[in-house]
Amino acid sequence: MAQIRPLMRLQVSLAPHAVDRLQKQRPHVTCSERLAGLETQAWDLAGQEFNLASPKQLGVILFEKLKLVDKPKKTKTGQYSTAEEVLSYLAKDHTIIQCILEYRGLSKLKSTYVDALPEQVLESSGHIHTEYMQTVAATGRLSSNNPNLQNIPIRTPRGQQVRKAFIPRDKEHVLVAADYSQIELRIIAALSKDLGMVDAFQNNEDIHSATAAKVFGVSLENVTREQRSNAKTVNFGIIYGVSAFGLSQQTSLTRTESKELIETYYATYPKLRNYIQDQIDFARDNGYVSTVLGRRRYLKDINSQNAIVRGAAERNAVNAPIQGSAADIIKLAMISIQKELRNKNWKSKIPNFYRKKYFKKT
DNA sequence: AATTTCACG
């Protein structure tokens, strides 16, 4: 059995000044000071000291002492859940909730990125080196670790500041990003051969607006923000194997409204329903599903007697060919790009290939 | 070592 080793390492540098700047909230407030202030404020609102970073202690404060809600949601081990989606749904107007959420966001960025990444700059190269793993993700995607460079923040303003710390090695280099637009929805459009969805892509339409227009029966320019947002959620839901309950959790819609929306969606893109059912049927008969390049995901639970377990396997049967085919296509693109750069004798490159001996831990 | 939470696609 050949040993599985990382495919390659990607090197990126960190800007020292950006890293310094990230320590500071405002000119004279460091992250640590802000975090301490938030914890003190939370203690004040709770009427006692506790570890704000401890979900266990926090659950007791919120749901036993302050009794913020009647029926707190529990985790699978019976603890009170204090996950962000629970807190903001239950009581986003409470000052203590706002403290918790800002504390969580700030401490996440500080511990996982601002503090950890500079530690990972390799002395011998002066760069950050990640490992890409070829044989970890069940769908065929690459994964990244030590450090994970596939989850560098970008969604929030503070997160964008973190991402800005990544710079090319010197003035002679630039970082280039290449990315497919809506690749998973394009794949499901192509595989299902649903002409409505194919047409929307071929006409270069915003797929979420186009979906909203069709589903809600309005013209493209009259789609409201809420309609587009709901259509977007269903589009993603389809990729994951949507349920009415799941959709209602992700939107402000009730379960009944969600069910109707899904029905209307399938009426809009009728071949998607066939495609999804065909994938589930194939998995049931064969025990696996395939991507466009023939990569298989085996689904041992597809015929389980347990409806919950079977349901999860059915969602995998829908999702794996889509997510996995996207991974196939992106890997082909990486190869094409690499070849093109070489053929043109350009200095630009995708990562240097991994050579263990060059990257011994120091 | 397991759990919880949260960063990304």
Add this chain to the structure above:
DNA sequence: ACGTACGTGAAATTA
């Protein structure tokens, strides 16, 4: 009546 979105990795807390 049940429980439910797909795929990862890392840090802090808890057991």
